[in-house]
Amino acid sequence: MAASERVVGQKYRILTEIGKGGMSTVYLALDSTLNKQWAVKEIRHISDKDQRRLVIGGLISEANLIKTFDHPAIPRIVDLIEEDGSLYIVMDYVEGRSLSKVLEQDGPQSEENVVAWGIQLCDVLDYLHRRTPPIVYRDMKPSNVMVTPEGAARVLDFGIACEMPPSEGPLPEGYNASLGTPGFAAPEQYDEFGRCDARTDVYGLGATLYTLLVGKNVKGEPYEAPPLRQVLPGASAGLERVLARAMQKDPNQRYQDCAEFAYALEHYSDRDARLRKTMQIKWRVFCSLCVAAVVFAIAGAAALGAGAAVAASDYGQQMSLAEQASDDAVAEGRYVAAANLRPAAVAPYKGLVKRYETDGVFGVDEERQLQQALGEHSDALSKDGSAWGQLAFDIGKMxxxxxxxxxxxxxxxxxxxxxxxxxxxxxxxxxxxxxxxxTDKDLAGLYATIADFNTSIVPLIDEGSDAGRYSPYFRNLTRLMKLMSSSDNDVMKLSTANLVLDAARTYPRKFRADGINRDALDGFVNSAYRLADGVVPTTDKLRSSRNEALAAAGPAHQTVAEAFVDVTGNGGK
Incomplete structure (x- = not known):
């Protein structure tokens, strides 16, 4: 049977093979119910019953562990299926390459890339270590990290992750420290009675970053890597010191957690010998500038160019850190820092909007932060009309x-x-x-027109000059409902349904006076009801909004009916 004809679990249609290992094959699959792509890992039939029981038990334990996580760098496992003698694991599809594949295809990586990945991985490891109970990953290595085309790191394979054992006293029953990959596992992982904690993952990450820089794994048990610059003479002295500390044999001599490790990576060049040399050169150039104005102009231009290059690098790092941060406040601070480094870029603001919307509330503190950032750079942002228009539209919808x-x-x-x-x-x-x-200029215009009606109608009613305003409002709301019917945003659907029902209850006589007949208004209410009824709420807030809309439909129909009863008591059209 061709791969495209295979269906697993009655809904996952296999599209193509994307990876293969000793016991498993990974496929790209399409969920026929959700129309979404997933990765499906097939564990082929194992004839030995005891081995099969151990493998399946381990996979189920891993799946149960992962489903408790909520971090953008940890792909979810969404389904486990046993079928035709094979076990299938359905998980988030991550587009990109493993870091081991990057090394194989591209060779040793630049310090900039390695440090950026290291900081991202520190964030996800720190997330695991701060959970209750804390989790130790224990298997950090290039083959367990995927990198997307945008440079975002994703951590795979939690097969040997475990709850962090107590620092003292007897070890938990069944606990086994002697697991890991030679060349990346910390010394305590080779000790039958060793205790793994956050510093174990610090070591594994340090070994991973070292390997990415030099292009190969210097294997050993325990891992003993020569100083970085002994293998890579052009490497930074600062980065050599950081990785050397991360890979100390004694856990007490390493960084004590991944937050401390991330800070060291961010600042590895602060005391770098190369930086001191650069500052000396800049000082000599500065002295020479005092002698000749022409030299000043030339050297100044060069310095500006170098400054721009540094700013560009810092901007990319801030964006990467923001995208990977699990804490919203940390991410928002990173985005603001990125915006200050590149005032004309809209990406930091789009990132802020996405973060603000995550919890379903855009509050006054977030508004103040956004307004302050925009106020400083609005002139630069507005120079790119298309990007500025899209950003303004996204902010408006928020x-x-x-x-x-x-x-x-x-x-x-x-x-x-x-x-x-x-x-x-x-x-x-x-x-x-x-x-x-x-692209969405016309839709923005629709929102603007609906907003104009709502902000101006009360004074117009007071003046008696509101006639003729209601028929266009009716058409605009009808158009908005039609657009929302194909949206996958439940918040927007329910908000629109409630807005329409509110209009039907508030202005039925005005709509009639402007030529909207009863059938059209009843259809208007019915459309809003269907829009709300089609939402499957996943939160209490959505459930409340949906219930409010559904409950409002009956009174809206009643109000419409009353609006079309003329003075004789007969129903009008």
Whole structure:
């Protein structure tokens, strides 16, 4: 049977083979239910029953461990299937190459790349070590790290990860420290009674980074690597010191946790001999500048070029650290730092927006942070009209659907006022976006027009000059509902449904006066109901919003019916 015809678990259609090992084959598969790609690892049939029991037991334990994790650098295991004598593990598909494949294909890696990967891996290891109970990974090595085309690191294979044993007293039953890969395992992993902790992973990561720099694994039990510059003469003295400390035989002499290791990697060049030499050169150049203005201009241009190169490198590192950070506050700080290094770049702000939306609330503190960052760089950002328009549109949608003003709450009958406040706050950004040339310009214009109605209709009603405003509003809301019906964002769907139902309950007589008939208004309400009813809530907040919309449909129909009863008591059209 061709790979494309195979279906596992009745819904995972095998597309192609993407990897193969001694006991397993990894495929790219398409989930026919979700229309999403997954990686499916097939563990082929093992005839020996005892061996099979051990393998399956280990895989199930690994899957149960991973499903408790929530970190962007740890792919999820979503399904385990036993079928036709084989075991299939369904997990997140990570596009890219393992670091062992990178070494095989590209050779030794640059210090910049290795340090960037090291900092990312410190973050995920630190996440594991800070869990309750703490987890020790124990198997850091190039083949267990995937790198995406964007340079993001992902950690695979938690087969020998374990809960961190107590520092004193008897070891837990069944605990075995003597697991790991020669050349990367820490000395305590070769001790039958050794205790593994965060420093064990510090050692493994240090050995991994060393290997990436020199291009080969200097195997040994325990791992004894010569000083970095003895193997790689051009290497940084600062980085040599950092890795040497990480790989100390005595755990007490290593960095005591991965946060400390990450800091050392970030600052490895601070006392580097090469940096001191560079500063001496800069000092001599500075002295010479005092002698000749022409030399000043030339050297100044060169210095600016070098500064720009450093800034570009720092920008990339800040972005990479932000994308990998598990803590939102840390990530947001990194994005702001990146924005300050490259004022015209929209990517840091897009990263901020994504982080702000993660918990479903865009709060006033986050708003203040965003406004401050934008205020300093808005002129530079607006020079790229298309990118600026898209960013303004994304910010506008964030205000429209997620903004939570100080003192505001959701549910319990206050949704209408909250929605109004969100629309008012979003209006400016939707207008900015609608005036720039980008892909969603027309949609931004639709939002801006809906916002204009909501911000101006009350004064117009007071003046008696609101006639003719309701028919366009009806059409715009109908169009927005149609767009939301194909959206995969449940927050946006439910917000739109509630906005429509609120309009149907508030302005039914106004809609009638503007020529909207009863059938159209009833269809308007029904469409909003279907939009809300189609959402499968995954959080209490979504469930509350959905229930509110579904409960509002009946009263909305009643209000529409009352609006079409004329003075004789007969129902109108």
């Amino acid at each position: 205000y429209w659907y997620y903004y939570m003003p100080s003192g505001a709450t959701e549910g319990n009958g206050v949704t209408n006022q909250l929605q109004y406040n969100r629309i008012v706050a979003a209006s400016h950004w939707m207008h900015v976006a609608s005036k720039t040339d980008f």
